[in-house]
Structures are given as C-alpha cells and as structure tokens.
Amino acid sequence: MKLGKSLLLGSAAAFAVTVGAQAADLPVRKAAPVDYVRVCDWTGAGFFYIPGTDTCLQISGLIRVEGAFINNSRQFYPTATIGQATRLVAAGSIIPGRNEDTSGFFARGRLAADARTQTAYGTLRTYVRYQIDRLQGVYQGGGSAGGANTFANQGGNLAYLDKGFIQFAGITAGRVQSFFDFYADNYNYEGIANSDLSNNVFAYTYTGAGGFSATFAVEDHNQRNDGIGSVTGGTFGVASAAQYGGETIPDLVGQIRFDQAWGAAQLSAAYHQINTVAGAFAGTNGQGFASKDDDGFAVQGGIQLKLPMLAAGDDLWIQGAYQNGAYLYQDSVGYANAGFQSRFLGGFQHIDHDAIAIGVPGSTTGAYTLAKSEGFSVMAAINHYFTPNFHDVLFASYEQSSYGRAKNIDWTLGGLGDMSEYRIGNQFLWDPVKNLEFGVEVFYAHxxxxxxxxxxxxxxxxxxxxxxxxxxxxxRLRVERDF
Structure with missing residues (x-):
C-alpha cells in the first residue's frame, strides 16, 4: 500500500514539473498599450487629439443667466398690415403699459464642438454649436396681457442649431455669422442699430498676405426679409395685401477685410431681391394675382482699433451702413421700437419693412408699385479695462429710415412716415475669476x-x-460662465 502511494505521488510530481516547464516555454501576451489623450500643438489652447485619429477636438460651452427691467408704456399698433411676428393682440389695438411685463428672466445653455484636421489643402474644420434658451416675461415678447411664460417645447423654450459649418480650402458651408456683419452686437446685451444675424451660406474666402482676405457668399434670402407693408384703403389701396413671394434669388454678399496687430477693418456689400405678390383680386378674367419685383442692396464699413496704450484689452469699434430696400442690413432687430426679445419702446409702433406696396389708382389688375425703405445706421463702442478684473463698455447707435411716397398717405391707410432713433448704453463688467463674468447694463432709447x-x-x-x-x-443683470 505504501509502495502504491509513493508511486502515485511521484507520478503527480513529475507531471507537475513537466507541465510547468512547458508553460515556461510559451510566449507571454503583453497588455495593449494605452492610447493616451495628447494635446494638439498646432491649433491653440483647448484642443486634443481624438484617440486613434489625426483630428483635434475642442469642447466648449457656456451658461448665461439674465434678468431685465423695462419701463413699458402704452403702445399702439397702426391699422396697416404688420407683416412680421410682433405678438399683436389685434391690428389697431392699444396695449396699456400696465398690461405689459416690465421684468423677466432669460437662461441660455450652449455646447460646442470644434474638430480640425491638417490636410494637403490646409485645415479641414467642422464646427457645431447647439443652443437652448428659456425666455420669460419681457424676453418672451413682453406679454401682451401680462405674465407671458413658457413651458416645455412652447414659445420661448427654444432648442436649435446656433452655428454649424464646414470649412475647407477657403470654402465655408453651413450656418455662420453673416459675412456682411462686422461689429454684430459684440459687447451690448440689448440690440443697437447694426447688422447681427446668423444665416445659412455657401462662401469662398481668398486669404492673401498682410492680413488681407476677400469673401463672396451666397446667403439665404428669407433670413433678411423684413416684410412688405401695404396701403389698405383710399385712392392708393392695394386690392389685396402684398407680401413676399417664394425665395428665388438668394442674397449675394461680398466682403473685403484686413486683420492687423492694430485691429481690423472691413467693407461689406449685399444684394437683396424684393419679390412680391398680392392677390387674389377680381380681375377682368376672374381671380388672379398681381406681382412686383425690385432690387434691394446694402453697403457697410467698419473699423476696430485696439488701444493697448490705454490698457490691455481695450478697443474701439466704429461702423456705418446704408440700405435701400433691405432694412435688416441696417438694423437686424427688425423695427425701430423693438429690442432683441421684446417690443422695448411703447408709443406709436413704427413697423419697418423692406418696402410699402402702393396701389395704382383705377387698376383692374391689382397693379401696385413699391416704395422701398431707405436708411442708414451708425454705431460706436469702446471697451476700457480699469483693472484686469473690471472693465466698462460705452456704446451708442443712430439710425434713420424713410419710405418715399408712403409718407404722403395717411397712416390709418397704411402710410409710413420718416423715423430717426438713437440708443445709448453702458456696461459695468466684473470678472472675479477666469471665464466668469458679472455684468450690469443700463440702456436708453428715443x-x-x-x-x-x-x-x-x-x-x-x-x-x-x-x-x-x-x-x-x-x-439688465447678467451672469455668464464660459468653459
């Protein structure tokens, strides 16, 4: 028995030694190396390589919270066709100031991704910025009966693509800041008279030496439509109110720009087709439509001067624009009494348009002519740092508009008189830590x-x-955190 146990234990030991020796001869599989995130050294701060690719990515965003107070007064809407969304109760209605919200709150969240890849043709860039807004009170149109509010997916609860474009070898395609724009409400919270619109575009930019660039862009026409007014009674009444027809020719925009150590300068020009239709009218051959086309255009010049001799970060912006039949290139807010998110000013509402339709007396075909908007705007803004953490911005704008023959037709019939307006504001801005800012803005308009x-x-x-x-x-009071 003892002999059997000894043979069994000896065989097991020999087998274990043999297996161990064979295992020692097998190759050892090493763990796969970790693909660590690497910082991009050619794109600027905040970019890193997407693991396993040669594309650099930057993730950014912000949270912005505002509260506002506006001294709303009695408002009156004329009986002329408005032609744009102004939250009217009814044409010709008086809205008492007490029925208007005088305060409100606004919250915005943004998330952005910027992806860049080096190619033989230069940098391939893809950018997307998604924005979510929650508007209440004065930010939601002012509240035509007070207490304007928003709920999920209604009214001022907005979620949308703010920017989204591809850039490659000088080509830009997507939703971007219009190439016509320059200052574009760079500092001010409330809108002043200048052009500040995002648009869907196809563009090509030539980049030369010394900071010179030139861009030609095809931009969406409808984004710049400011409506067509109509004379609605009397000798020059239009048989049926005129309005913009379907988009046919997009807006054509050209830009020449210089970027230098001292700042930047830009010249812009735009063409805007005014294609209108009115009807149906009772013509000699039954029901039909009348139409009238015209050409609108705008030009703009601006300069930014950096002022390091005053303090680091100081700069001055000056800009002027002229338009004929293209009001939103003069003032992208839309009409003189309006702010960015509210009606802002009370009194008689001067509802601007690209043109006013004036009927041809005695016409049996509904014929009419167009009295185009004509006007200009100028603005200036200066930013000064008193300390690295406290700066102040003073800004102002002035604009005028007129409509030719339309001022010779009573406003109760749809005529529209001349207008001039000035706006002035000041901001007090405190940056206690990097990328966090508290701001107070006071603003006056007349x-x-x-x-x-x-x-x-x-x-x-x-x-x-x-x-x-x-x-x-x-x-306004604003708190903003960028990241």
Missing part, C-alpha cells in the same frame, strides 16, 4: 417720427395718451 398724412391734410390724430416720439429705459 424715437422721433413723423405721422404719414395725405398731402394738404393734417395726419389723423393718435389715440389719447399715445406718444409719437416714445422713449424707454432698460436695465
């Missing part, structure tokens, strides 16, 4: 306008308590 009237007659009187030359005051 309109002077004439009431359109028939030749040789006094203009129809405005309702009691409605100002022809309204003004308004606004204050």
């Amino acid at each position: 309109i002077d306008q004439t009431l359109a009237h028939n030749p040789g007659q006094a203009a129809t009187a405005l309702p009691v308590g409605i100002s022809k030359n309204p003004d308004g005051f606004e204050a």
Whole structure:
C-alpha cells in the first residue's frame, strides 16, 4: 500500500514539473498599450487629439443667466398690415403699459464642438454649436396681457442649431455669422442699430498676405426679409395685401477685410431681391394675382482699433451702413421700437419693412408699385479695462429710415412716415475669476417720427395718451460662465 502511494505521488510530481516547464516555454501576451489623450500643438489652447485619429477636438460651452427691467408704456399698433411676428393682440389695438411685463428672466445653455484636421489643402474644420434658451416675461415678447411664460417645447423654450459649418480650402458651408456683419452686437446685451444675424451660406474666402482676405457668399434670402407693408384703403389701396413671394434669388454678399496687430477693418456689400405678390383680386378674367419685383442692396464699413496704450484689452469699434430696400442690413432687430426679445419702446409702433406696396389708382389688375425703405445706421463702442478684473463698455447707435411716397398717405391707410432713433448704453463688467463674468447694463432709447398724412391734410390724430416720439429705459443683470 505504501509502495502504491509513493508511486502515485511521484507520478503527480513529475507531471507537475513537466507541465510547468512547458508553460515556461510559451510566449507571454503583453497588455495593449494605452492610447493616451495628447494635446494638439498646432491649433491653440483647448484642443486634443481624438484617440486613434489625426483630428483635434475642442469642447466648449457656456451658461448665461439674465434678468431685465423695462419701463413699458402704452403702445399702439397702426391699422396697416404688420407683416412680421410682433405678438399683436389685434391690428389697431392699444396695449396699456400696465398690461405689459416690465421684468423677466432669460437662461441660455450652449455646447460646442470644434474638430480640425491638417490636410494637403490646409485645415479641414467642422464646427457645431447647439443652443437652448428659456425666455420669460419681457424676453418672451413682453406679454401682451401680462405674465407671458413658457413651458416645455412652447414659445420661448427654444432648442436649435446656433452655428454649424464646414470649412475647407477657403470654402465655408453651413450656418455662420453673416459675412456682411462686422461689429454684430459684440459687447451690448440689448440690440443697437447694426447688422447681427446668423444665416445659412455657401462662401469662398481668398486669404492673401498682410492680413488681407476677400469673401463672396451666397446667403439665404428669407433670413433678411423684413416684410412688405401695404396701403389698405383710399385712392392708393392695394386690392389685396402684398407680401413676399417664394425665395428665388438668394442674397449675394461680398466682403473685403484686413486683420492687423492694430485691429481690423472691413467693407461689406449685399444684394437683396424684393419679390412680391398680392392677390387674389377680381380681375377682368376672374381671380388672379398681381406681382412686383425690385432690387434691394446694402453697403457697410467698419473699423476696430485696439488701444493697448490705454490698457490691455481695450478697443474701439466704429461702423456705418446704408440700405435701400433691405432694412435688416441696417438694423437686424427688425423695427425701430423693438429690442432683441421684446417690443422695448411703447408709443406709436413704427413697423419697418423692406418696402410699402402702393396701389395704382383705377387698376383692374391689382397693379401696385413699391416704395422701398431707405436708411442708414451708425454705431460706436469702446471697451476700457480699469483693472484686469473690471472693465466698462460705452456704446451708442443712430439710425434713420424713410419710405418715399408712403409718407404722403395717411397712416390709418397704411402710410409710413420718416423715423430717426438713437440708443445709448453702458456696461459695468466684473470678472472675479477666469471665464466668469458679472455684468450690469443700463440702456436708453428715443424715437422721433413723423405721422404719414395725405398731402394738404393734417395726419389723423393718435389715440389719447399715445406718444409719437416714445422713449424707454432698460436695465439688465447678467451672469455668464464660459468653459
């Protein structure tokens, strides 16, 4: 028995030694190396290589929170067709100031991704920025009966593609800041008279030496439509209100720009087709439509001067624009009484358009002519750092608009008089730590306008308590964190 146990234990030991020896001869499989995230050294701060690729990526975003107060006064909407979304109760209605929200809150979240790859043709860039807004009170149109609010996926609860484009070998395709724009409300919270619109575009940019670049862009036409007004009664009434027809020719935009150590300068020009239709009207051969086309255009020049001799980060912006039949290139807010998110000013509402349709007296075909908008705007803004953590921005704008023959038709029939407006504001900005800013903005605006009237007659009187030359005051508090 003892002999059997000894043979069994000896055989097991020999087998274990043999297996161990064979295992020692097998190759050892090493763990796969970790592909660590690497910082891109050719794109600037914040970019890293996507593991396993030669593409650099930057993730960024912000949270912005605002509160605003506006001293709303009585507002009156004329009986002319408005032609754009202004949250009207009804044409010709008076809205008492007490029925308007005077305060409100606004929250915005942004997430952006910027991907760049080096190629034989230069950098291939793809950029997307998604934005979510929550607007309440004065930010949601002012509240035509007070208490304007928003709920999930309604009204001012907005989620949308703010920017999204591809750039390659000088080509830009997608949603970007319009190539016409320059200052584009760079500092101010409330809108001043200047062009500031994102648009869907196809563009090509030539980049030369010394900071010179030239761009030609084809931009979406509808983004710049500011509506068509119509004379709705009297001798020059249009049989059926005119409006923009379907988009046919996109806006054509050209830009020449210089970027230097001292700042930047830019010249811009744009063509905007005014293609209108009115109908149906009772023509000699039954129901039909009338139409009228015209050409609008705009030009703009601007300069930015850096002022390091005053303090690091200081700069001055000056810009001017002229338009004929293309109002939103003069002032992208849309009409003189309006702010970015509210009606802002009370009194008589000067609802601007690209043109006013004026009927041909006695026409049996619904024929009409177009009195185009003509106007200009100028603006200036200066930013000064008193300390690295505290700076102040002073800004102002002035604009005028007129509509030719339309001022010789009473406003109750759809005529529109001349307008001039100035806006001035100041910001106090504190940056306690990097990428966190607290800002307070105070803002004042005033309109002077004439009431359109028939030749040789006094203009129809405005309702009691409605100002022809309204003004308004606004204050905003903003907190913003960028990352």
